[in-house]
Amino acid sequence: MVTVADSRREEILAWLEEVKDPEVPVLSIRELGVLRDVEVTGDEVVVVMTPTYSGCPAMHAMEAEVVTTLARHGVPNVRVRTVYAPAWTTDWMSDEAKAKLAAYGIAPPGRLESEDLVPLRRRAPVECPYCHSVNTIVRSEFGPTACKAILFCNGCHQPFELFKAI
Amino acid sequence: MSRAGNREQGTGNGGSPDSWVPGARPATATSGVVENPFFEYLLRLADDRLVLGHRLSEWCGHAPILEEDIALANIALDLIGQASMLLKLAGEVEGKGRNEDALAYFRDAIEFRNAQLVELPNGDFAVTIVRQFLFDAWDVLVLERLTSASNQALAGIAAKALKEAKYHLRHTAEWVHMLGDGTAESHARAQRALDDLWPYTAELFMSDDIDAQAVASGSGVDVESLGPRWRQTVEQVIGEATLTIPKDGFAPRGGRTGRHTEHLGRMLADMQSLARAHPGAAW
Numbered sequence: 001m002v003t004v005a006d007s008r009r010e011e012i013l014a015w016l017e018e019v020k021d022p023e024v025p026v027l028s029i030r031e032l033g034v035l036r037d038v039e040v041t042g043d044e045v046v047v048v049m050t051p052t053y054s055g056c057p058a059m060h061a062m063e064a065e066v067v068t069t070l071a072r073h074g075v076p077n078v079r080v081r082t083v084y085a086p087a088w089t090t091d092w093m094s095d096e097a098k099a100k101l102a103a104y105g106i107a108p109p110g111r112l113e114s115e116d117l118v119p120l121r122r123r124a125p126v127e128c129p130y131c132h133s134v135n136t137i138v139r140s141e142f143g144p145t146a147c148k149a150i151l152f153c154n155g156c157h158q159p160f161e162l163f164k165a166i
Numbered sequence: 167m168s169r170a171g172n173r174e175q176g177t178g179n180g181g182s183p184d185s186w187v188p189g190a191r192p193a194t195a196t197s198g199v200v201e202n203p204f205f206e207y208l209l210r211l212a213d214d215r216l217v218l219g220h221r222l223s224e225w226c227g228h229a230p231i232l233e234e235d236i237a238l239a240n241i242a243l244d245l246i247g248q249a250s251m252l253l254k255l256a257g258e259v260e261g262k263g264r265n266e267d268a269l270a271y272f273r274d275a276i277e278f279r280n281a282q283l284v285e286l287p288n289g290d291f292a293v294t295i296v297r298q299f300l301f302d303a304w305d306v307l308v309l310e311r312l313t314s315a316s317n318q319a320l321a322g323i324a325a326k327a328l329k330e331a332k333y334h335l336r337h338t339a340e341w342v343h344m345l346g347d348g349t350a351e352s353h354a355r356a357q358r359a360l361d362d363l364w365p366y367t368a369e370l371f372m373s374d375d376i377d378a379q380a381v382a383s384g385s386g387v388d389v390e391s392l393g394p395r396w397r398q399t400v401e402q403v404i405g406e407a408t409l410t411i412p413k414d415g416f417a418p419r420g421g422r423t424g425r426h427t428e429h430l431g432r433m434l435a436d437m438q439s440l441a442r443a444h445p446g447a448a449w
Binding site for chain 2: 051053054056083086087088089139140141143144146164166
């Protein structure tokens with residue numbers, strides 16, 4: 001049986017597809033895995049979100065965007081609740097979302113790496129999102145945002161960003 | 167740390183900034199009876215991250231290469247984010263209406279509970295990297311244990327922070343390799359950094375009644391037991407980097423009970439000046 005609250009929830013989830021990550025504007029917050037749930041209780045809507053990284057500044061922008069987007073659709077009474085468990089992982093990203101990232105020019109996250117903490121071990125090759133060469137090197141483990149690293153493609157001589165697998 | 171706007175952080179009450187008045191700061195015991203041991207314990211976890219995060223942020227715009235400038239700023243952001251979550255939880259546990267901003271910006275040095283290692287000045291790039299490596303190797307072990315804390319909020323924060331700490335450790339360990347096994351100059355600087363910092367690592371493995379009570383409640387880490395595993399990681403990386411582990415000896419302590427080096431007060435004066443000049447300011 002579909003209740004009123006259920007259909008309301010579906011409607012709100014559909015509207016929230018409009019909210020994108022400001023740094024990765026091809027992914028909605030649902031595709032990114034930041035949007036965890038929507039709870040409808042009477043007039044009140046609680047949007048449950050989890051941060052990508054502990055200090056990600058884009059979280060504030062995404063939370064504000066959730067509130068203004070729903071307000072635009074006539075939902076005034078919105079609260080954002082932040083949860084930390086389960087911890088966000090790039091494994092939540094669907095193949096479709098990964099394809100969107102690659103098309104946008106960001107190499108999608110690979111599988112989670114082993115628990116081996118010792119450095120200088122070989123890592124799985126990363127494919128260049130432009131020319132698909134796997135002859136690429138890590139330029140910088142940290143990128144312009146917490147979730148990305150900077151790589152360089154020896155095939156097409158382009159720097160590119162990699163969405164880090166965590 | 168938080169910004170004003172349409173947001174409600176986390177679960178629980180969080181404590182509104184309005185309910186707390188600057189100047190009406192509850193004194194935190196530095197010795198003797200501790201009113202709320204779990205609050206104290208959370209401050210220890212949070213302050214390591216807040217102070218080290220601020221130290222790393224001092225490199226922003228000054229690191230030797232652009233990639234490292236970005237890396238240090240990113241690590242700083244992770245640590246300050248973790249501190250924010252832990253201080254918020256600490257404020258809830260304390261129950262006196264202090265939120266993460268009140269705890270970060272309106273406590274004096276004597277009320278900070280970080281280990282002295284993290285408050286030391288950045289020194290040169292080698293000092294910053296070696297310190298970060300020594301801390302990260304310890305931090306990963308602490309967070310691994312805390313993921314099974316009986317306090318669910320703490321366990322959740324630890325699970326999140328652990329992913330970040332592992333990434334930090336991989337990065338700083340690679341840099342220890344590069345500096346130690348690099349040029350004569352980088353080797354000498356890395357060794358000097360290691361020699362200078364080594365005594366301060368002892369405090370990371372010291373525990374007292376506060377730690378013991380947290381462990382007994384299922385939400386703490388027996389840091390003394392982490393020593394051998396930490397030593398194994400550190401010895402391997404330091405050895406591969408052709409550096410030499412210094413001898414144990416002089417071991418300063420006191421940070422966990424509010425006795426700090428002269429450096430912390432100066433750092434806090436810088437870190438807290440804006441918040442104290444404009445209490446309650448938001449951006």
